[in-house]
Amino acid sequence: MSDTMPIEDYLAQGGVLSSPANVPPRYRGELLRLMASFVDSELAGSAGFADTINDAPGIQERISAARIVLEKADHAGKVLRVMETFGADGGLYAVHHPWAERLSREADIGAARQGGDMRLSVFHYPLEGWVDAVVMNVLMGRASVVQLKELSRVSYQPLAEVFRAILPRETRHAELGIAGLVQIVDNEQSRASAKASVAYWYPRVAASFGHSGSARFETLSRFGLRHTPNETLLADWQAEVDAQLSALNLN
Amino acid sequence: MARFHPLTVTDVRRETRDAVVVTLRPADEDRAAFDFTQGQYLTFRRKFEDEELRRSYSICAGKDEGVLKVGIKRVDGGCFSTWVNETLKAGDTLEAMPPMGAFFTALEPEVSKHYLGFAGGSGITPVLSIIKTVLSREPRARFTLVYANRQISSIMFREELEDLKNLYLGRFSVLHVLESEAQEIDLFTGRIDGEKCAALFRNWIDIKSIATAFICGPEPMMLAIAAALREHGLRDDQIKFELFASSQPGRIRRKVEAVAGADQGATCEATVTLDGATRIFKFPKQGQSLLDAALENAMDAPYACKAGVCSTCRAKVIEGEAEMEVNHALEDYEVRQGYVLTCQCYPLTDRIVVSYDQ
Known part of the structure; x- marks a missing residue:
């Protein structure tokens, strides 16, 4: 069984790679970019949510917020360890951007990355208080789950395994968000501000799914690093959160 | 970054006509580092004619055997595997990184599987x-x-x-x-x-x-x-x-000779290949990295940190010379093979040929 085949064909047919030694150069670049985007988003998400701990209205909410901050940092660390096997300096990487930094609430950056900071554009916007943070967490939490389900199928097995391990915990974060939101809509005044936050965050989270018909998607799917087009993932997310929001009478 | 440690070859046993099993012993202070998990592999390095080759081989010993063993089959034209099969002997030293890889599942003694x-x-x-x-x-x-x-x-x-x-x-x-x-x-x-x-x-x-x-x-x-x-x-x-x-590629690649000549100009003509497509553009030798120049010329080159840390933007210089401002990600042997972090890369020659595909 010494017969082999070009690695590109192997990948195109759904093959799986297992170590840095067997990834081709272009695959390597796209794989690292994908990992960097995840790590930056988790670190920025964690850093942005940290202030929310002190806005929490009760012990349980404080614990939930702290847990989200802790676990998102942990998820970044897990993927960063995979990046390290490709030579990345994890120690320097973890501190090379000011992760808590945000643009202004009104900035309009669409889906654009900012310089060498690969966080999803939605993580460049600041949170404004507890209700706003909970709404963002519900919407982005669901988006993360949709995206992680997709990423759990990546053709680089060591990374797919990390994403599969992360998925249930990110799912829990989204559920914690819903639990918080249920409390919030009990009160008419906070329901109104939740509604305003939904109007603010919904299009920004939607933009994080990227463009439809993306050329990069084509490259990534050839490598087995993506499987479902951006627009399908976006539609899945919309269906899920629209149902959740209407159950709470928020859309 | 993982480091190489010397391992003493204690036995080389012929397994088949073209495969050997090599038994290795780490130094006492490295024992913990080489305490492997079943299914993991070792990455070795060795210099062949001034060029360093790295090869990974899976460990074939079980956890309870108390030794480190790898099975190495000779690959046609494979420099490292041929050397191991023909020349390596007990008493020699091999350099290896600690075990890596995730080809295993957790052990659960209580479960019937x-x-x-x-x-x-x-x-x-x-x-x-x-x-x-x-x-x-x-x-x-x-x-x-x-x-x-x-x-x-x-x-x-x-x-x-x-x-x-x-x-x-x-x-x-x-x-x-x-x-x-x-x-x-x-x-x-x-x-x-x-x-x-x-x-x-x-x-x-x-x-x-x-x-x-x-x-x-x-x-x-x-x-x-x-x-x-x-x-x-x-x-x-x-x-x-x-x-x-x-x-894994088996052969040593020939080193590319740097192009000699007068390199006095302030700009560099770059020939950059990405996904099989080649683009030629000029950019200033100073002030703009090769990555930024490629991006400005509508090439969708891979990058992430732009700080010389993550290695996403790695490419190979095929002709010409360049220097890196910062490098926290590429190892010396990769640099010697011509790899650069394009986000940190500034050309020294008037012409440079670079590929993201190699």
């Missing part, structure tokens, strides 16, 4: 490590191995596998599939493809009882088996892959 392994040729090495470890550490586990080879004489570890069958009576079974040697049962002759898998799952292997399947072999075999396993109900997280070590 049925594992299925598929190995093609020297793909047996990590699977053998797993077999020996789970049978010894998980007393209620069973293991079924489907082992593909060209012919009987090329089967690595044939005797050791027979011994394991006797040692773990009723818990370990091997099905040998030989490509070019007829056997009593037709099913065990030829290549492992989807059809053969389906037949195996019909009459020989109860696929519903399988907790985890391990596959290690060449690409076409891995694809066929993975597809068959999925078709028969295994989930992705139940299938563990290790791609054959032989898919």
Whole structure:
């Protein structure tokens, strides 16, 4: 069984790679970019949510917020360890951007990355208080789950395994968000501000799914690093959160 | 970054005509670093004519053997594997990084599990490590191995596998599939493809009882088996892959001579290849990195941190010379081969040829 085949064909047919030694150069670049985007988003998400701990209205909410901050940092660390096997300096990487930094609430950056900071554009916007943070967490939490389900199928097995391990915990974060939101809509005044936050965050989270018909998607799917087009993932997310929001009478 | 440690070669045993098993001993202070998990591999390095080669080989010892062993099959034109097969001897020293890889599942001594392994040729090495470890550490586990080879004489570890069958009576079974040697049962002759898998799952292997399947072999075999396993109900997280070590490039690449000549200009003409497409553009030698110049010229070059840390933007300089401002990600041997972090890369010559595809 010494017969082999070009690695590109192997990948195109759904093959799986297992170590840095067997990834081709272009695959390597796209794989690292994908990992960097995840790590930056988790670190920025964690850093942005940290202030929310002190806005929490009760012990349980404080614990939930702290847990989200802790676990998102942990998820970044897990993927960063995979990046390290490709030579990345994890120690320097973890501190090379000011992760808590945000643009202004009104900035309009669409889906654009900012310089060498690969966080999803939605993580460049600041949170404004507890209700706003909970709404963002519900919407982005669901988006993360949709995206992680997709990423759990990546053709680089060591990374797919990390994403599969992360998925249930990110799912829990989204559920914690819903639990918080249920409390919030009990009160008419906070329901109104939740509604305003939904109007603010919904299009920004939607933009994080990227463009439809993306050329990069084509490259990534050839490598087995993506499987479902951006627009399908976006539609899945919309269906899920629209149902959740209407159950709470928020859309 | 992982570091290399010296390992003493204590034995080189010929396993088949073109494969040896090398036993290695770490220095006392490195013992903990080399305490491997079953199914992991070692990455070795050695200089051949001034160029450093790195090769990864799976550990074939079980956790309870108390030694470090790798099986190395000679690959046609493979510099490292040929050297090991022909020249390496007991008493020599090899340099290796601590064990890496995730081709294993957690050991659960209390649980009764049925594992299925598929190995093609020297793909047996990590699977053998797993077999020996789970049978010894998980007393209620069973293991079924489907082992593909060209012919009987090329089967690595044939005797050791027979011994394991006797040692773990009723818990370990091997099905040998030989490509070019007829056997009593037709099913065990030829290549492992989807059809053969389906037949195996019909009459020989109860696929519903399988907790985890391990596959290690060449690409076409891995694809066929993975597809068959999925078709028969295994989930992705139940299938563990290790791609054959032989898919690593075997030959030393010739060093590219730097282009001599007057390099006085303030701009550089860059020829950059990405995804098979080549673009030529001019950019200032100072003030703008090669990556930024490529991006400005509408090339979708990969990058992430832009700080010389993550290595996403790695490319190879094929002609010309360049220097990096910062490098926290590439190792010396990669730099010697011509790799650069394009986000930190500034040309020194008037012309530079760079590829993201190599």
